Amino acid sequence: MNVTEQRWHVLMAHRPRLLALAARMGAGADAEDVVQDALLRTATFANLMEERAWPFLATVTARLVVDHHRRTARDQLLSRHAALMPRPQEFEEAVADGDEARRAATLIARLDPEIRHLLRLRMEGATWVQIGSARGESAAAVEMRYRRATAPVRRAVNRAAGSRK
Template sequence: MTTTRPPTTPVDDTFAALRPRLFGIAYRMLGVRADAEDVVQDAWLRWSGTDTAALQSAEAWLVTVTTRLSIDRLRAAKAEREAYVGWWLPEPLVEPLDERTPEAAAELAGELSVAFLYVLERLGPEERAAFLLRQVFDYDYPEIAAQLGKSEAACRQMVHRASERVQQARTRFEVPRGVHHQLLERFIAAAHSGQRDAIESLLSEDAMLIGDGGGKVQSFPHPLVGAFRIANLFWAQWRRMAEQVVYRTVLINGEPGLLRYINGRLESAQAIVTDGERIVAIYAIRNPDKLQGIPLTLD
């Protein structure tokens, strides 16, 4: 016996077409895939119970609902993140390297990277929403004002203030994906060589490593700074485990990064920032709760 799916309606089609944008807003606001998906689901429930024929703009309505739901959820999450053990990093979105075209990956990387979302954690919920809607999703100030229920002047001020804070904290490099990938392959080879100098040569002098264990696994309570200290960490790990450590190159939030497996089990997702010649930052996500969406064992 075969079953057929009920036909989709224009309401379903409209929501499906806008869903990637809604998820993009919610994920950039919250940094957690499950929370973003919950927000989008809540937006769908409200959408499905609304007289959509009376709306002037489906996109404006859905973006407004998604943004406000995200603000509410982020406000609730702020207290939890303040009590979080160690450094809080976003849940990584991991894809195979060949999943996206280079053009699509380049378009996403600067807007979605772990480094970018880490900087956004400095902003308040409404400030973060205003900044994202303007700088990432290119909405005009009258639209942002309507979406946030604020005046245009207030929204301009929030975006200006947020832009200054993000610019001060953010270091961005335009590096071709192929160059980024090649550097990671060299880093993997150096990490497997057992030569500390080889690892150190691929790190900038003031390189930084931030680890997120969430209190579930061991991690550094403070950023590890300096090429020698970071190289020493990877070298010490090689001395202890050698062939037990395997790296896989993937896309992490649109940029080339590494998955590290120890004894065949996923140990961390490492988002890597590079200036094209050396690695300048490593964001090592080790909290097991944030690795659930990634293959946990090697093929």
């Protein structure tokens, strides 16, 4: 048996204890990977005294488990932050959205001033009930007049959106 095989024989004898240590420290499903990494690092350590292999392996394994926990926590934090970040639009999408907005603005400018006023109130958060009450009309009547007047705008915008997909 050569020196490398002898070293692996000594190190592999500690593998079951290392797996138990990694599991106790919370490595979970990654315990096997942590132990394999610890064994490889220890096997390539030039100044290893084989009679001190267990304490060395235990220390390396413990540090790798801690590193694993840190990496997992960092990845979870980054994924939570990434989920909150707005997704950048592709250049073409941004241009198309700008074109749609300009077309819609042109169509809206052609609407009756009364309907544009209703649109502005809706954009500011007013409900149909509030608008109808302020105008002395029912909410349903105001909403119906608004929807009929803005239907051509919605159709034109939807057509333009459908043609770019």
